[in-house]
Every structure is written in structure tokens, then in C-alpha cells.
Amino acid sequence: MILRNVKIFRETDRFIFGSIRLTEERIIEISDQVDLHPKENEVVLDGRGGYLIPGLIDIHLHGSKNIDFCNATGEEIEKIAQFQLSEGVTAFLGATMAIPKENLMEVCRRVGAYGNRFGAELIGINMESPFISTVKRGAQNSEYLIPPDLNFFYQLQDAAQGKIKILGVAPELPGAEKLIEAASQGVRLSIAHSNADYETAKGAFRSGFSHATHLFNAMSPFHHRNPGIVGAAFEEKSCMVEMIADGNFIHPCMMNAAMRLFEDDRIILISDGMPATGMPDGQYDLAGDAILVKDKVGFMQSDGAMAGPAISLMGCLKATLNKTEFTLEQAVKCATKNPAKAVGIFEEQGSLSVGKLANLVLLDEDLSIQQIIYKGKLLKRSKGE
Secondary structure (H helix, E strand, O other), X not given: OEEEEEEEEOOXXXXXXXXXXXXXXXXXXXXXXXXXXXXXXXXXXXXXXXXXXXXXXXXXXXXXXXXEHHHOOHHHHHHXXXXXXXXXXXXXXXXXXXXXXXXXXHHHHHHHHOOOXXXXXXXXXXXXXXXXXXXXXXXXXXXXXXXXXXHHHHHHHHHOOOOEEEEEEXXXXXXXXXXXXXXXXXXEEEEOOEOOOHHHXXXXXXXXXXXXXXXXXXXXXXOOOOOHHHHHHHHOOOOEXXXXXXXXXXXXXXXXXXXXXXXXXXXXEEOOEOOOOOOOOEEEEEOOEEEEEEOOEEEEOOOOOEEEEOOOHHHHHHHHHHHOOOOHHHHHHHHOHHHHHHOOOOOOOOOOOOOOEOOEEEEOOOOOEEEEEEOOEEOOOOOOO
């Protein structure tokens, strides 16, 4: 297949006009020729000057289509994956909620056994809980939060067959320092739902943490006399930070400020999407709590607190461009290249380069999806999508 007459997002983080050639699952040629000459039996698609970007990679979502990742059977994980792929997300991490220990083990067993037959690739688990602070628990159920426990983590990782990619920890909790050992096993340690002060966060980054879960949300504030986790993450140049990018959970002004602090090499746009993602407004369940979704934002019915977005990463990408000063190049990089690097899949995914998987999304000028190519195959899109 050849996709011609497109603006291709290159690894230089710039768009160039040209064409791209695919064979089977891989990209085999990228050319600055707008009308690349086809070989025998090659299908040629005209991109009509659209933007060709890598498939998005969402490393933090909780479900879709009224399916909670923590309750999902293998068949239901496929439904989440199929919806995500229809939204231009070609790989994702499922994020955990605070649930009973035996239920968390079952989540890991299901993910470990999951075969990625249909839809976007489930590349593993973002273990957001249970080793987090009750003070900054957000929508996590405090009843099921437990102190950091290295042995329990290893049981979970064994059940998941090594698919826990990010481990969230509040470093101020007793026993958190023992979980540093997980970093030596290739797991990315993230400060998550934490009230750590600046010094504690600095110590965590020095000892092996390299990530911050949804920056600004559910963490100690960025104060002028106590810079907290945000200040410590800013100074730790190896730290990458997630940002919920729907334009509601972080004020656009703060997103612009974060771009100046962290620049586009260290920011990862996430959806943090709830199970209600892809559904109309109404009442839903999140890990046993009643949630009211209005205008793609979920609120706890118990106290009205914001619980999470109900939007895909592609929706977040558009919201970021509509509400902030991010350029298209910056936003695409933060939703593709950066998350791929964070979870160790950049050799295969996250950019448009010869030899990589042909996971591509073609957008028109208003960023509507025109075509999705997944592992070299053009996906059929339903009328109205």
C-alpha cells in the first residue's frame, strides 16, 4: 500500500509533505515525493493533503463503552480495545482502581492471559493503586488502599506475566522505599496520589522513580515555599509527567505553564478515561461508586467531586489544541512518541519510521479522522465515524 499526498509527522517532530509505503505490518519507505510511483499490485490511497500521524498511545485509561477495565473479561477487554482503535488509539495501558486484593490479582491474571486478537494493543497495566495515599485518593476507594508491599507486587506481576509497566506509589508511605526494587525489573515507578513534600519527592526521584501520575491532580500543590511533587519532577530531568488533557482536569493556563516547565520531551498526554468513555451523559459505575457524567466529565454522586473524564485520547488531543497554546507537533509528540518511550515500546511504535509497525492515523484539516491503518491494514470505518 502507498499513502500519498500527505503531511507526514517525522521523528524530527515536524510535518513534511510526501508519501509512505507499507508492506504487511511495517513501514518500508518514507519519501518526500508527493506522488510516489506504485509497484505492481500496490494499492494507492490519496491522503488529499491530510495530516498523517502515528497511532496514539494512551498509557492511562480505566475503560470504555461502559466497561470497567478492572471488571473486564477477555471479551470485554476486546470491546475496549476495539473502541479505542476506532478513536485512533493503537496501544494502551489499562489503569487499576482500588479494589479488593483478590480482585486485583484477577485483573492481573486476565491481562496476563489476554491475547490481543482484536482492536488496539493492550500493552499492559498502569498499576495506579493500591499503594497510594488516602489523603490524595481522589476517586480511589480508601477501604482498599494498602501500605506498599513488595511481595504483593511481585505476586501481582507474576499473575500479569510481567505486564505491569507502571507502578504508582505514594513515596511518603512507610515501606515505599522497598518498592524501588521493582524499578530494577523494568517497571516504571510513578509518584501517584501522593501528598509528598518536595524533599520526599526529590528523594524518590533520586532512588529510582521516573514518572508522575496525572500531574497536578491528586498530588501536593506547587506552592512557592513548598514546590512539592511538581517542583521535584521539574528538577528531575529524567522524569516524565502524565497530564489529563481534556481541558477540564487541568486548567489550560496550567497546561501551558507545564509545557514551559517540562517542554515537549517530558509531557505525556493521557485520557484517564472512565468506563463511560464513548457513552452518552448519564449515571455510571466506577469501581462500585455512582458517577454522574455531564459534558464528558464524571462527578462522584456522593459529594460532587470530579471523578474522571469520559473522553478518548483523540478527544483530548483536540481539546488540547483548542484550549491551550500547544502546537499540533507538540500535542502529537506528547500522545505518541513520549508514551512509547516511557513504556519501552519506541523501537516498534510511537513514530513513523522505516521498519516500525504501520500504525497510522490520517486526519483532515479540522483533525477529524479520515483513515486508520493498523499494522498495515486499512480499517473499515462505519458511516458517521
